[in-house]
Amino acid sequence: MAGIYLHVPFCNSRCIYCGFCSTVSRSLRQKYIPALKREIQERGDFFSSLYESDRTIKTLYIGGGTPSVLSPETLQEAVSAIRENFIFTDEIEFTVEVNPDDITEDYAASLRKMGVNRVSMGVQSFKDSHLKWMRRRHDSGTAIKAYGILRKAGFENISLDLIFGFPLMTVKDWEENLSRILELDPEHVSAYQMGIDPDTPLERMEKAGEFSLPSQEESEEMYRLLQKKLKEGGYIQYEVSNFCKPGCHSRHNSSYWNRIPYLGLGPGAHSFTGRHREWNTSDIATWCDLSTLPLREGETLSPEDVFNEILMLGLRTTAGVKLNTLRNSGPQSPVYISDILPKISSLESKGLLILDKDGTIKIPSEKFFISDGIIRELFVC
Ligand code: SF4
CATH class of the missing domain: 1.10.10.920 (Arc Repressor Mutant, subunit A)
Incomplete structure (x- = not known):
């Protein structure tokens, strides 16, 4: 049984390291839902040759970008459009990525109402100086507050993202970040070493000699600390960057690693049938433009x-x-x-x-x- 990934390519600001398909342009947001509906119509049969016309999906992952910059009503419209064309299993894992800044009690309640049962929140660090340097919108207090709101709203499956291996971070900082994670006790943790993606402010800063990443030895020390502390906290490592409490692995991402077919909707989204891989144009304006045919490339492996x-x-x-x-x-x-x-x-x-x-x-x-x-x-x- 398959899964769907929906890409929401909007953010309210850009982080210095970001190489994802996203824009801060607000004008395109109004065009997003009509373009998504068009794509869903066009891709409604995506799974038919694989699963004898079975349109059942067992995971839905809404990522970005920052899906939580969309209003609950807009997000609900996107989910309804998917629901009209695909069947959600009763046990569906339905994840939405959120930014701590966007989480209010009302927003969390709306996510619950639309059936979201797993939230992935980009915390990245609990040090405000780090977050400021990354040009994240939130500060540490906001992340902790948002986590509390999500818990209070009834979310029992929360994943927090962290980043390590960047210039300002010391091993001690990292250890403290991991201790905060253990105090919060989310069901899932993803931790990524900072890389330098092309055409990002970070790349330009590095070229200008404004900083250099920590040595591999130092980053490795941080990685070992990550493994050690999370193991002590009762987490199981199931992938290089992913840790969970027993039974709380990301079913959606595990499908990617097991090469189970999936449909990607939205600009830049990838789809996979087992032998064939396709990717939507990552030009957001082009993807949103209803006057042109959907632009997509692909390859047979x-x-x-x-x-x-x-x-x-x-x-x-x-x-x-x-x-x-x-x-x-x-x-x-x-x-x-x-x-x-x-x-x-x-x-x-x-x-x-x-x-x-x-x-x-x-x-x-x-x-x-x-x-x-x-x-x-x-x-x-
Ligand atoms: S919030 Fe995520 S997608 Fe948006 S700019 Fe930052 S890293 Fe990129």
């Missing part, structure tokens, strides 16, 4: 792409990848498997990979920080 993708997505999870899954991934896979077996042995001998008795390969969690490099060594080409 080669057997090699599929093999590498299974490796890449699976090895970022603590569950790892079954060699049998790789073996059954396509006609060329026996050749690819014989290609990577010596590499697996070599990585295993260096303590960088584990091959379980049941034929599952995994990256040891203490090596997750360098997982990208390990995975790259296994890619077939």
Whole structure:
């Protein structure tokens, strides 16, 4: 059973590190819902060839951008349009990303009323100096208050996002941020190392020599602290950047890692059928323009792409990848498997990979920080 991702490409301000598809332009907001309705009409049959016309979805994830900059009425209109064309299972995981600044009691109640049962909130840091530097809209007090409001409104599944590995942050700051997380006790935590995306203020600042990111050693120390403290707090790490209380993993994101088909709606959104990947134009004005045909590009994955993708997505999870899954991934896979077996042995001998008795390969969690490099060594080409 599939999932839907809806991209809301609007923010009230831009964070210095942001490379996401989003705009602060307000004029496009009015065009968003009509354009979304058009796209839903056009994509209503997306799952039909995969699931014999079954339009049931088990996860809906509204991300951005900042979905919570939309009024509850506008968000409800988007959800209603999706509901008219797809069937939500009773156990649907329905997530909305929010900014702490937008959360009032009324807003939280509206989210509950529209069926949202999981909220993902971008906290990023509990230090106001960090938030100011990132040009986030909220401060630490607002984030803590918003969390309390969400809890009071009845949300029992809350995910908080944090960022580490940026110039102002010391290891001590990070430790304190993690302690605040443990005090709040959300069901889920995502923590990302700050990267420098192209065409962002951060990239320009770095080029101008205004700062440099902390050394990899320092960032690795922060990552190890993250793993240690969250484990002590009762969290399970299930992916490189994701931790949860037992049973509270993100079902939507897990579908991506398990390569389950999904439909992406909204500018820049990606869709996936198992073999074919498509992406909407990330030009928000073009996507909103009803006078042109929907602009979308796509590619059919080669057997090699599929093999590498299974490796890449699976090895970022603590569950790892079954060699049998790789073996059954396509006609060329026996050749690819014989290609990577010596590499697996070599990585295993260096303590960088584990091959379980049941034929599952995994990256040891203490090596997750360098997982990208390990995975790259296994890619077939
Ligand atoms: S709130 Fe999120 S999407 Fe918006 S500018 Fe900041 S990082 Fe980007």
